[in-house]
Amino acid sequence: MSVAKLEQLSQSVVQDPSLATGAIPTKDWMDIPVVFKPGDYAYPAKQDKVEYLNSQKGLNFPNAREWSPEDDDWKLPENWKEIIIDGLGERLEKFRSLKIFMDCCVRCGACADKCHFFLGTGDPKNMPVLRAELLRSVYRNDFTLAGRILGKMAGGREMTIGVLKEWFMYSYQCTECRRCSVFCPYGIDTAEVTMMLRELLHLVGIGINWILEPASNSNRTGNHMGLQPHTFKDNVDFLAEDVEGLTGVKIEPTFNRKGAEILFITPSADVFAEPGLYTAMGYLILFEHLGLDYTWSTYASEGGNFGLFTNNETMKKLNAKMYAEAERLGVKFIVGGECGHMWRVLHQYMDTMNGPADFLEVPKSPLTGTVFENSASTKMIHISEFTADLIKHGKLNLDKSRNSHVKATYHDSCNPARAMGLMDEPRYILDHVVDWVEMPENTIREQTFCCGSGTGLNTDEIMELRMRSGLPRANAVKYVEDKHGVNMLSCVCAIDRATLTSLMDYWNPNVGVCGITELVGNAIVLDGETRGELDEGLRTMVF
Amino acid sequence: MKYAFSFLAVIALILIAWLGSQIPGMQYFFGVAIPYLAVMVFLGGFIYQVVQWAKSPVPFSIQTTCGQAKSLDFVKHNRLESPHTTPEVVARMALEILTFRSLFRNTKSEIYAGPKITYESSKWLWLFALIFHYSFLVIVIRHMRLFLNPVPEVIAWLDWADSMFEIGTPALYMTDAGLLIGLLFLFSRRLTNRQVRYISLANDYFPLLLLIAIGVTGVLMRMFLRDGIDIAAIKQLGVGLVTFSPVITADIGSIFYIHLFLVCVLLVYFPFSKLMHLGGVFLSPTRNMKNDSRQVRHINPWNPEIKVHAYSAYEDEFREFMVDAGIPVEKEPEPTEEAPAEAPA
Numbered sequence: 001m002s003v004a005k006l007e008q009l010s011q012s013v014v015q016d017p018s019l020a021t022g023a024i025p026t027k028d029w030m031d032i033p034v035v036f037k038p039g040d041y042a043y044p045a046k047q048d049k050v051e052y053l054n055s056q057k058g059l060n061f062p063n064a065r066e067w068s069p070e071d072d073d074w075k076l077p078e079n080w081k082e083i084i085i086d087g088l089g090e091r092l093e094k095f096r097s098l099k100i101f102m103d104c105c106v107r108c109g110a111c112a113d114k115c116h117f118f119l120g121t122g123d124p125k126n127m128p129v130l131r132a133e134l135l136r137s138v139y140r141n142d143f144t145l146a147g148r149i150l151g152k153m154a155g156g157r158e159m160t161i162g163v164l165k166e167w168f169m170y171s172y173q174c175t176e177c178r179r180c181s182v183f184c185p186y187g188i189d190t191a192e193v194t195m196m197l198r199e200l201l202h203l204v205g206i207g208i209n210w211i212l213e214p215a216s217n218s219n220r221t222g223n224h225m226g227l228q229p230h231t232f233k234d235n236v237d238f239l240a241e242d243v244e245g246l247t248g249v250k251i252e253p254t255f256n257r258k259g260a261e262i263l264f265i266t267p268s269a270d271v272f273a274e275p276g277l278y279t280a281m282g283y284l285i286l287f288e289h290l291g292l293d294y295t296w297s298t299y300a301s302e303g304g305n306f307g308l309f310t311n312n313e314t315m316k317k318l319n320a321k322m323y324a325e326a327e328r329l330g331v332k333f334i335v336g337g338e339c340g341h342m343w344r345v346l347h348q349y350m351d352t353m354n355g356p357a358d359f360l361e362v363p364k365s366p367l368t369g370t371v372f373e374n375s376a377s378t379k380m381i382h383i384s385e386f387t388a389d390l391i392k393h394g395k396l397n398l399d400k401s402r403n404s405h406v407k408a409t410y411h412d413s414c415n416p417a418r419a420m421g422l423m424d425e426p427r428y429i430l431d432h433v434v435d436w437v438e439m440p441e442n443t444i445r446e447q448t449f450c451c452g453s454g455t456g457l458n459t460d461e462i463m464e465l466r467m468r469s470g471l472p473r474a475n476a477v478k479y480v481e482d483k484h485g486v487n488m489l490s491c492v493c494a495i496d497r498a499t500l501t502s503l504m505d506y507w508n509p510n511v512g513v514c515g516i517t518e519l520v521g522n523a524i525v526l527d528g529e530t531r532g533e534l535d536e537g538l539r540t541m542v543f
Numbered sequence: 544m545k546y547a548f549s550f551l552a553v554i555a556l557i558l559i560a561w562l563g564s565q566i567p568g569m570q571y572f573f574g575v576a577i578p579y580l581a582v583m584v585f586l587g588g589f590i591y592q593v594v595q596w597a598k599s600p601v602p603f604s605i606q607t608t609c610g611q612a613k614s615l616d617f618v619k620h621n622r623l624e625s626p627h628t629t630p631e632v633v634a635r636m637a638l639e640i641l642t643f644r645s646l647f648r649n650t651k652s653e654i655y656a657g658p659k660i661t662y663e664s665s666k667w668l669w670l671f672a673l674i675f676h677y678s679f680l681v682i683v684i685r686h687m688r689l690f691l692n693p694v695p696e697v698i699a700w701l702d703w704a705d706s707m708f709e710i711g712t713p714a715l716y717m718t719d720a721g722l723l724i725g726l727l728f729l730f731s732r733r734l735t736n737r738q739v740r741y742i743s744l745a746n747d748y749f750p751l752l753l754l755i756a757i758g759v760t761g762v763l764m765r766m767f768l769r770d771g772i773d774i775a776a777i778k779q780l781g782v783g784l785v786t787f788s789p790v791i792t793a794d795i796g797s798i799f800y801i802h803l804f805l806v807c808v809l810l811v812y813f814p815f816s817k818l819m820h821l822g823g824v825f826l827s828p829t830r831n832m833k834n835d836s837r838q839v840r841h842i843n844p845w846n847p848e849i850k851v852h853a854y855s856a857y858e859d860e861f862r863e864f865m866v867d868a869g870i871p872v873e874k875e876p877e878p879t880e881e882a883p884a885e886a887p888a
Binding site: 010019020021022024029056057058059092094095096098099100103104105106108109112114119129130133145154155178181182183184185186187189192219220221222228229233234255256257298299312313316317320325328347348351352353373374375376377378380385388389392417418420422423425428440442443445446447471472 | 548592595596597598599600601602603604605606607608609610611612613614615617618619621624625639643645646648649650651652654655656657658659660662668672736737738739740741742743744745746747815816817819820823824826827828829830834835836837838839840841842843845846847848849850851852853854857858860861864865867868869870871
């Protein structure tokens with residue numbers, strides 16, 4: 001799918017008639033059917049991936065088949081409607097959030113222009129309130145007194161194939177970023193609605209490959225890239241060699257080592273692809289500098305959790321590897337790398353799903369003695385919490401001038417900001433390692449804008465959609481680029497490192513993307529190093 | 544269309560009460576039977592809804608954090624936006640419910656050539672919503688004087704304070720004006736704000752028009768259509784209703800029955816509509832949960848029994864690769880037999 005030229009898209013988002021630019025559609029939204037064209041949708045999951053997931057104990061991924069959203073016939077099971085309505089009923093019993101969010105919305109519209117997908121596409125169904133109405137209308141019709149009696153008059157509508165297709169379209173044009181929930185006077189969280197929609201769709205075999213293939217890889221090989229143990233180790237070893245090439249310090253990371261004090265888990269993308277690689281090199285340098293007794297795991301080699309984008313059962317199953325491996329290796333606690341949605345799972349779901357982790361100890365920094373009371377039950381801390389504490393206690397030998405080629409800004413990833421409250425630790429670290437500035441206030445912290453491609457949407461076939469939904473973020477970066485000469489967008493998220501790179505290449509080609517720990521690693525003065533002038537820090541090519 | 548429907552519905556309700564209350568003997572129907580029925584439906588429906596919500600568990604800790612979490616000592620904790628203790632949650636909820644804090648954050652986005660997106664502070668919705676809700680609250684409390692004998696001091700004082708500017712005769716209540724101004728803003732916003740207009744349902748216009756009609760009939764009764772408004776008889780009916788001995792001792796003007804009937808409709812409509820946000824806001828998990836989910840384990844009562852893809856299965860699949868790569872294994876590989884010679888092609 002070719003992507004519109006920058007000039008075209010720049011004009012399109014401003015001038016094309018859309019609800020975002022001032023044109024009100026003449027037809028009621030219920031009367032506008034969805035039409036799937038290439039570029040509108042992410043490819044459906046491959047049959048063998050769905051079959052594999054369905055074969056796993058505790059998971060339910062029925063109706064594996066070849067199908068296309070563009071076809072009229074989606075090859076659904078005969079009783080699909082019953083499955084969906086029953087599934088909705090079951091979820092109303094299981095999630096109070098769903099019931100409350102279905103019943104309480106007053107359609108005040110405060111959320112309408114808070115969504116990056118709405119701002120970038122102008123599609124009314126991308127207003128969080130309408131995205132929820134797609135489900136709420138069916139809920140009213142089948143589960144409320146007013147809807148049963150008054151039907152369409154009370155905003156209800158029957159579940160049809162058209163509605164199902166609409167659900168597929170718009171539950172995959174939401175990144176569960178939760179920005180709308182910050183502004184909602186009742187705290188209605190569209191992420192919850194999108195999760196429920198996706199769960200329901202999986203019940204009849206509707207899912208996308210970019211999520212289900214990584215989910216099945218994560219289950220089988222331990223990481224979403226499908227790297228087998230030896231390859232995973234090779235990749236990390238390569239990075240250690242690169243660090244040696246740059247600094248002259250030989251690093252020998254260990255894998256699956258029993259008796260290590262700390263298990264370190266980060267998104268596997270960091271050991272596989274630029275620019276995450278440099279963040280992983282930062283981890284290696286940081287831990288070497290500290291002489292930390294830690295190990296990587298090839299079995300629990302994925303921090304990210306594609307189950308979060310699928311259903312709560314898959315999320316639980318994939319997440320369970322972390323505690324299982326920590327217990328097997330006999331570590332004291334777990335340190336987690338920079339990742340957004342991974343940290344939503346770790347902060348809000350892990351302990352509930354797979355705890356209690358009685359076999360671990362309350363995390364205590366071996367270097368500063370700081371006890372991380374905020375993780376007393378989960379026993380897993382964020383690398384930024386760990387690093388900020390080290391800096392505060394003067395445990396890092398930092399030379400900020402090594403990052404003088406960088407003028408950074410900081411992108412709060414959705415989940416650490418809005419589902420964790422991790423905002424100032426990364427900023428504290430940045431203050432000590434680089435010269436940086438904030439983006440405008442309505443685009444940072446709890447009001448941060450998503451990269452536009454989270455929740456498994458960073459697939460190439462929907463690139464234009466991604467560039468549209470990432471526009472609010474890119475636009476804020478552009479502002480500080482023009483005003484302060486910012487050339488680096490730092491973040492604490494592996495999906496961001498991949499997706500923001502595409503986004504910057506498109507909207508702001510002079511701005512790079514990096515993880516915070518890359519900047520930390522580059523600023524660290526290692527004992528015994530023989531480092532020369534590295535004009536581009538860890539990214540310098542050395543031959 | 545949707546507002547036209549709602550408008551016609553409210554007109555129809557007014558006609559029902561107006562005509563109906565003029566039929567001899569029907570005063571007791573509109574003045575006693577309907578109010579009792581409405582209050583019963585309201586209370587029963589409200590409790591039913593809240594119980595329905597409460598019956599579903601909160602399986603996960605899904606607080607929305609709108610500020611820095613409690614973390615390291617030197618990182619400043621935002622206690623209101625990322626509450627860590629119960630009192631902090633109570634404070635957050637109080638601000639949300641009493642001051643509409645989330646709505647206060649509202650911004651308005653515009654896209655300009657460039658492209659350039661701007662986010663401008665937009666507090667009108669917050670302001671008028673607040674005016675409407677507080678006016679409504681005071682009006683409800685003020686009306687208690689019609690049901691209580693003697694009138695509690697506090698209500699008498701509120702009545703006095705609300706009309707202290709003495710505009711007109713009898714003095715206009717500020718909250719009557721506030722209620723109607725707030726409602727008119729909310730209604731016109733539904734028609735003029737393009738996004739809100741597009742999402743609005745009949746369910747959104749109807750309660751606004753119903754409330755406007757209640758407000759207007761109330762003001763008309765007090766200020767203009769005073770013929771037949773025998774306040775003593777109304778009070779006698781009100782006190783009679785709450786003491787379960789209602790009597791109607793005089794001919795009360797139709798405007799009173801219209802006003803009362805519309806209020807009854809509101810009570811009946813309330814539990815089955817979006818107006819239940821009054822109850823729901825207290826139970827919203829993104830706002831009423833502590834952000835301590837790594838410190839204290841949250842329990843999911845239906846936590847499914849799902850086993851991890853076991854390490855042993857993983858090692859079984861990849862053992863040889865692991866051994867070759869020098870990765871420690873639990874079980875050493877069995878010595879392999881000589882591979883059989885390949886059959887000639």
